[in-house]
Amino acid sequence: MMLFVVSYNLLRFLKYTIMTNVERTQALRNALRPLYANLLDSIKKYDYSKAIFCAQWGTSFPIEQNTGIVFVGRATNGWITDSESIDVLFGDDPDAIFNRDDQMEWVENLSGNMDGYNTRKSSFWRIIRNVSSHFYPDNWFSYIAWSNLCKVAPWVGGNPNDALFDAQFQDCEQILQTEIRILSPKVVVLLTGQSWARDFLKYLNRNQDTNSGCEVSWDDYECNVYKIGDITYILTEHPQGKKEDEHTKCLIELITKTIH
Numbered sequence: 001m002m003l004f005v006v007s008y009n010l011l012r013f014l015k016y017t018i019m020t021n022v023e024r025t026q027a028l029r030n031a032l033r034p035l036y037a038n039l040l041d042s043i044k045k046y047d048y049s050k051a052i053f054c055a056q057w058g059t060s061f062p063i064e065q066n067t068g069i070v071f072v073g074r075a076t077n078g079w080i081t082d083s084e085s086i087d088v089l090f091g092d093d094p095d096a097i098f099n100r101d102d103q104m105e106w107v108e109n110l111s112g113n114m115d116g117y118n119t120r121k122s123s124f125w126r127i128i129r130n131v132s133s134h135f136y137p138d139n140w141f142s143y144i145a146w147s148n149l150c151k152v153a154p155w156v157g158g159n160p161n162d163a164l165f166d167a168q169f170q171d172c173e174q175i176l177q178t179e180i181r182i183l184s185p186k187v188v189v190l191l192t193g194q195s196w197a198r199d200f201l202k203y204l205n206r207n208q209d210t211n212s213g214c215e216v217s218w219d220d221y222e223c224n225v226y227k228i229g230d231i232t233y234i235l236t237e238h239p240q241g242k243k244e245d246e247h248t249k250c251l252i253e254l255i256t257k258t259i260h
Contacts, residue, residue, distance in 0.1 A: 020063045024182065025099055028055075030106055032098070033090045039151060039171035040084050046164060049155035051079035055179045056103035058142035068145065068229045069135070069255065070185040071128050072176075074192050074238065075150035075159050082155040104141045123239040124191060130248045131189070135255070138241045147179055149192060149200055173203040180204070180231065187258050189251060190235045194224075197235050205227050218250040219243045225254060232258045 053076045062068040081095035087238035090098045111120045119125040132140040152168045153160050190197045201210045205228050226233040232255050238245055
């Protein structure tokens with residue numbers, strides 16, 4: 001009888017957990033799809049091939065409110081597809097960008113890849129891996145989420161130019177706000193630099209200027225900390241060409257202070 005009770009309670013717990021994850025995924029789909037439809041309309045005048053990106057979250061990203069870490073970059077350097085069909089991007093097509101089967105796991109799968117993109121050669125992913133594995137030693141990639149400020153970049157690679165940036169900017173503000181609202185992290189780490197993130201932070205702060213409550217120096221740079229609602233935003237530089245050990249140490253110290 002004891003085993004039956006334990007098993008029954010475990011099944012109830014697992015069912016609740018699975019349903020909660022399913023509900024969160026559906027909430028993201030329902031909220032993001034129309035925002036992406038608007039985004040696609042905003043960029044349609046640019047007739048060159050573009051990569052459309054959507055946030056990813058690991059299979060073990062916390063379901064509790066105001067927990068977990070979201071890392072945010074600038075834009076992708078190419079991506080899954082150059083399709084601009086909302087039905088493809090948010091459907092069951094292999095080129096879908098929403099809720100992919102390998103989301104976040106691909107970062108680890110491509111570490112050391114000898115044929116194509118190798119995440120081990122990316123300073124961006126090395127920093128994220130080193131910081132995340134401090135808090136999640138086993139399968140670090142499954143516990144975090146990742147997004148970008150800009151959801152559209154040239155298909156051939158590189159950051160969006162000024163025209164493409166401006167065309168998508170307002171849509172991307174709304175999309176980032178929606179991602180953060182539904183994922184509900186404790187910490188958002190912006191690996192973007194001040195010039196990229198400034199206006200996004202202001203938007204997230206109800207169009208009020210944001211003031212850093214803490215500045216921590218590392219090498220010739222600094223991390224700035226902002227509190228907006230219940231979420232702590234850590235704004236730092238893009239890792240490329242910078243001292244990674246010092247950068248990693250600074251981020252770990254600030255995240256530790258936030259979550260404890």
